[in-house]
Amino acid sequence: MSLDNIRIVMVEPLYGGNVGSVCRAMANMGLRDLAIASPRGFDMDEARMMACHATHILDARTVYGTLAEAVADCGLVMGATARTGLYRAHARTPREWAPRALSSARTGKVAMVFGREDNGLSNNELALCTQIIQIPTTAEFPSLNVAQAAMICCYELFVAAGRYEGPDEKTGEAPSALRERMFDIWRETLLAVGFMKDDKTDHMMMGLRRILSRGMLTVDDVHILMGMARQALWAAGRGGGDESSDVVPPDADG
Amino acid sequence: MSLDNIRIVMVEPLYGGNVGSVCRAMANMGLRDLAIASPRGFDMDEARMMACHATHILDARTVYGTLAEAVADCGLVMGATARTGLYRAHARTPREWAPRALSSARTGKVAMVFGREDNGLSNNELALCTQIIQIPTTAEFPSLNVAQAAMICCYELFVAAGRYEGPDEKTGEAPSALRERMFDIWRETLLAVGFMKDDKTDHMMMGLRRILSRGMLTVDDVHILMGMARQALWAAGRGGGDESSDVVPPDADG
DSSP states (O other), rough: OOGGEEEEEEEEEHHHHHHHHHHHHHHHHHHOEEEEEEOOOOHHHHHHHHHGHHHEEEEHHHHEEHHHHTTTEEEEEEEEOOOOOOGGGBBBBBHHHHHHHHHHHHTTTTEEEEOOOTTTTHHHHHHHHHHHEEEOOOOOOOOOHHHHHHHHHHHHHHHHTTTOOOOOOOOOOOOOOHHHHHHHHHHHHHHHHTTTTGGHHHHHHHHHHHHHHOOOOOOHHHHHHHHHHHHHHHTTTTSOOOSSSSOOOOOGGO | OGGGGGGEEEEEEEEEEEEEEHHHHHTTTOOOOOEESOHHHHHHHHHHHHGGGGHHHHTTEEEEESSSHTTTEEEEEEEOOOOOOOGGGGGHHHHHHHHHHHHHHHHEEEEEOOOBBTTTOOHHHHOOOOEEEEOOSSSSSOOHHHHHHHHHHHHHHHHHTOOOOOOSSOOOOOOHHHHHHHHHHHHHHHHHTSSSOOOGGHHHHHHHHHHHHSSSSSSHHHHHHHHHHHHHHHHHTHHHOOOTSSSGGGGOOO
């Protein structure tokens, strides 16, 4: 798995809460290799609390004396910075870099580096980074919390890896013939309950068609709408005992 | 601005740190309307600390007794949930919903709702949501910190709004003619310093061409590479005092 080859490196994190939040974000997004470079000590209780169910990542962290050591075995080394400066012109967004990171991670280690809460990455540390990541923000508030920055980068990697499958509707989009049967029943019902008169029927039905066409209707949706109309027709006293019609009492329409 | 019409609603937040983190994320991503529904009290000092430079959003929050009141004036109401259940089949990702949210926000208020840290959104609260948001995660760790979830949703809105402009390179991609002048100088230099012999020259130069073609070279990049080659040629004693050649001492190559 490409994601297993991507290391999140935190340089001199100050706050345990941020380290824990990064662990949780990594677990959410399928990453597991956390490195801490040049640790200056952080509150481990806070880290555990914010890591939540991801303490296994916290416990498995590797610690390095310097960033150079933490990325020594990595080909692609990406550093996140919000600063402007000489290197800024080369910065790309996490979404732009994600395919490159996954491609490099297929054959070797990749590092994604996040700087100190108070001071980011030094120029010497940025020099170790082959690529610079800049997260899109407003110009007025460009400084992200380090765990939020890591979350966005991890999220973009996870999405780019294509490992998320969205839920499918239980039934597919209703075919026209089924939809037309539903509109036939609604027409009959709305006439029967006196909602519309014969001469306005086509106009009113166009309104209902428009409303029900704004989103996709699944087969299940159309069955619910048919059941509602049948029940109203039955309650209006038109369907009772008429076995030749589509109209059935509600219990039979399970 | 569409983003001004999008309200972030937190239902019964427990931890001030999360409320503050949501404020900071909103400021990063150009949102400003924060509502708290059914507050049960949170640590305001923690909230201020995590809000960082975004305390103006915290201070301007509106408080409502219930979620129904908090979204009463909103057309589109989107609720974030990681739970599975009846409604899950209709969930879409923040990236899928973002254009819809911006479109609705052009003409009216939109709400994006986040549930309790410990208990998410109730079924009655989800019923108020016209759309369900599901953030892509691994199946093993689907539960995001609420501020991380809000950040991803705000980030997707900001990106979809097209308000971020990435940095441009200071100079454009170098044209072929300039690149060829650079390779000519490198060829002369590498022969002069004895790096390659005449019969291997074309082969070695193809290697250098391949290396320097893996990424885009800007005009500035090519000037730097030309300067390096000229300097090496000069230092090798070939250029000294030869005013007819391309080769100049380093000080003249500012």
